[in-house]
Amino acid sequence: MSEPLRGVIVSHAGVAQALIAAVDSITGVGDAFVAVSNDGCDRDALFRTLAAAVGERPTVLFVDLPGGSCLTSAVAFARGRPDLAVVTGVNLAMLLDFVFHRDLAPAVAAERAAAAGNRAIRTPA
């Protein structure tokens, strides 16, 4: 069996680290994600941090905002790498889904996680 997918969460400030702690506390899986913060980074520095976090492994990049330096760096980094996929608007629900579907191809896992994240956004009466 091939190595399970990894998720890299790319966020402003400490959002990524906090989400990973939340996933760990709910699932007990603490090694599915790596946190990357854009704190103190210009685009080149963030690009280098992403390269170190992703390496050569198939990965899904979860980005906090659908715009901004985290997304532009993530998309630029993923260009030409079919083993990478990018999802924006990261939330806890999509990460929990991803943890248990890391045997999928990156693009499929990304689509699935995005759908799970979307389903979690509600306005209960």
Place this chain on the structure above:
Amino acid sequence: MSIKLVRVDDRLIHGQVVVGWGQRLHVGFIVLVDDAVRDSPSEQELYRMGVPPDIELIFASVPEAVAQLGAWEADARPSIVLAGSIATLAALTENCHRVTRINLGGIHAGPGRSERLRFVFLSDAEAEQLKRLAARGVEVTAQDVPTARPVPLAEFT
């Protein structure tokens, strides 16, 4: 004047610009002045992703920006002019005296630079370049987000 902010930020289009300043200033368009991005459709595509559809994003080279500043000023919509480096903005202001205020929003660590503020790293040459702009009457302050205090150039150079 329609141009509400002339900013140096090496991340160009990102959250502080679009959300922090963009919402506060109710901007209708953002001008990204960068010769390399102006010539790169793929880079432009990346930056377009960061801008909501109700804000127009214009890409300009330095000569184009010099030529268009008057028209952007006359536009009824509030706007932001954004450059990625002090050198770009200096080139813009050297050829055009319409720019009277410059906001340093984010200049990160790099070779030869030292930390002047948490979000401003400058080389000595860059600091001198900014002082020359100030000597010409351009007001230079550092301010990452609208709620922060604008820090005058003299306090960090």
